[in-house]
Amino acid sequence: MARVHLSAGLRDLTGGVANIEIEASTVGRLIKSLDQMFPGIGSRLSEGSSVAINGEILTDAEYEKIPASAEIHFLDILQGG
Amino acid sequence: MMAVIEENPGYKWVGTRPIRPDGLEKITGKAQFGADSILPGMLYGSVVRSPHAHARILSIDMSVAKSMPGVKAVITSADFPDLALNGGSAGDIDMSNNVMARAKVLYEGHVVAAVAANTREQAKAAADAVIVNYEVLPHVLTVDEAMADNAPLLHDGMYTKGIDPKPEKPSNVASRVVHERGDLDKGFAEADLVIEREYTTKPVHQGYIEPHAAVADANSDGRAHIWCSSQGHFQMRAHTATVLGVSPGTIKVTAAEIGGGFGGKTVVYLEPLAVRLSQRAGRPVKLVMDRDEVFRASGPTSGTRIKVKMGVTNEGQLTAADVWMGYEAGAFSGSPVGAAGMTVIACYDIPNFFVEGFDVVVNKPRVAAYRAPGAPMAAFAVETVMDELARGINIDPIDLRLQNAVVEGTQASYGPKFPRIGFVETLEAIKNHPQYTAELGPNQGRGVAAGFWFNAGMNSSATVHINENGTATVVVGSPDIGGSRQSMALMAAEELGISYENIKPVVADTETVGFNDVTGGSRVTLATGAAVVDACRVITADLRARAAKTWDVEIDDVEWVDGQAQHVDGSQPPLSLADLAGKSGRTGGPISATASLNARGVGAAFSTQLCDVEVDPETGITRVIRYVSAQDAGRAISPAYVEGQMQGGVAQGIGWALNEEYIHNSSGVMENASFLDYRIPVASDLPMIDTVIVEVPNPAHPYGVRGVGEVGIVPPMAAVANAISDAAGVRMKDLPMSPVKLLEALNEKGK
């Protein structure tokens, strides 16, 4: 069971929901489940996000397995210089 | 120079200060930078650029240019595929339009056409002879102008993302980002002191001394070879291929040495133009920006407007923060406001906050990354408010930060919990530094500020070959902009157990090493380093197996220690790397390994800096008289070059604070596009810059590495501003704090 924190910038799609508990084995499947609940969120998260799983920030994490009771945050894609 | 080192396991090579492997070429003038390639039959290119900030292109007449002496090729947007028709992504379409304008020019300097001719002079004359008819349009130059009602629009299809409900009308606001926590009203109600301020910063340029340069040699079958200096030749290949509408496999890019980048050379400008000109002409083409073009038409960073309101209790507890940020993106969306939103209050554990940021397009060159993009402006605002809060409740400014500092386990303002970090250690390092208690004279003052940057991981691939005499070659695909080749060699030496002098690190081209993401984001020592370490570990495992075969024992009986295979019970004379390499054919063939990864375990970086200034009340000139920067580097693989990164970031931040700015006239034309009038710090402007390398190792990296390249530029503007306030009693809220503006503020105060 993952605890997903949805940033304020996504509220227009989640109708104000900020946190949600959801079962998913990988990040990609998590995004698909979220997209079923909040249509349109899937493309926002896939295109523009890195993901933090229990504090570790990952990019291209579609197939990353989600450990039991993980804390998940989606972050904007970060550019370095 | 000091270092605060934690649990150093006694490395033999990591942490030392040998001569860098590319140093000899650079001090003898042999090193080949982007503009140094000369090919037989080479033509010179010249670019035609818009004189207007915003205009429709009605027609382009190349006929005169084409017929001029020595001209071999002319190109316009008609020579490139229209990605909007080919299903290109929004990002690719913008990039292509920035390389060469299609229907509209969106900033002064925007490329309209390009020519190639036998000599520089002929190319320039031909470019000047291109006749372009424009319909000039009204323009916007600042966040305020762009966001005003009825502002002229750059893009008719721009509807702000991240706003609920979705806007009905297009605007110049590309997107909105928001972070929030808790209850703002409750938080401010709990505060004993609330400070509310508004700040502006101007666009500034990375200021690399080497202008953009590329040499392209294209064949009629579409294949091309490009020599260019960039922060990522795989990136240049990918972007060039996209703009040209070809497969990246048809383009080979050789990384020239790069004369500075700081984020500004992660973008493609000249390469597609050079390739297309070369194809049309059937000869190689060299295209180099002159300094004027670099300022007008490469990618400075955003000008901003930032509003900050913060509350604190008398005991020093931060209770609330309300931040509004407008960042100029330039002609196309993509300012670093997202990263700004995530870093602006990241240093502190604040229970109630609302952070809102807007990405705003304006008729100026498209911004590119500049060292911790987005964070320095945000830190300027928050760190000066922190200074006012500290003085308002009579608490030492470092103590205020210590009291509210994020630590391991704190939930970051942008979401996840922090793993092990070194922020507190950098604050304490400054507090304990002799400069903190050095005596200050008349008109002198002291300021402190802190900063945070995520650092990046991303993709790297590296190969390690063992030569037949036991020396090694380390092949990477990360252009070396800060001394990374040395760090790779030091880590390889540590892993293989051989001398650093026997390792040759090489930056290979796009055909001879696996894919690598850009050199930037403070990622190379971490990510490319991890790939090098992984490749070395495959090799040492292989070497143990070969020794086991040689001795006819089990691999578990063999260890690799100090560059030798040793039997665990000492029953065999050791086999050195040279021994095994010399006979590698007998034990399985050549010894070589490649490791490729999407790096994990990125460690964030913090910096705390202390600045002493003297302000001349008659001229408004601020002189920096002492400076020290403390930064958590995780583990300094190459301390001399970590110090260099820290000092470089400070110097850029001081320039940004005191003098640097883009000055546009009312027509949107840049008025100070030269190093004479765009004033970066020179040697006589600065004191020695002291550094304290704090090492709180990143537990997720084999050598504890945290990226070091960027965070150093985040605190200086606020540190200087706080020092000026201490020295002269004025709070500057608009960058740069140039003498004219400081004098105005002093005169106002005097009234």
Place this chain on the structure above:
Amino acid sequence: MSRRHITATINGDEVDFLAEEGSSLLNALRDEVGLTGVKEGCGTGDCGSCSVLLNDYLTCACLVFAPEVEGGTIVTVEGLANGGELHPLQQCFLEGAALQCGICTPGFLMAAKALLDRNPNPTETEIRYALAGNLCRCTGYDKIVRAVQEAASQIREA
């Protein structure tokens, strides 16, 4: 535009080359003589990357017309080392990590040489002002100044 035949002593050798009348010494050195150690950072004499010694004077090669050097003496970074032996400034820059990207380094070496040739024992302030015509964006100048101090000390003791 016509090309002029120019002869000058460059790094100790008599060299002749062709250059357009209106071309700069910078472009002539790079394109015609093949000395790409001289760099263009701005083309307007503001950054010092093209610094050379022309008749013993520290000069921005971008501000000199190529024909002006007829019969003159030029030293570029390529002429600093004595065969395989580095000039003390070069050695001190290497050991002191006084370069990062290295694009400004040739210019700084020439400017530092010009300084030490006339002032073998400069103060830190004198070094900073002598180098104020050379821009560096990577280092913040700290390690450059220290390297010049160290080289000065080594040259005095030699």
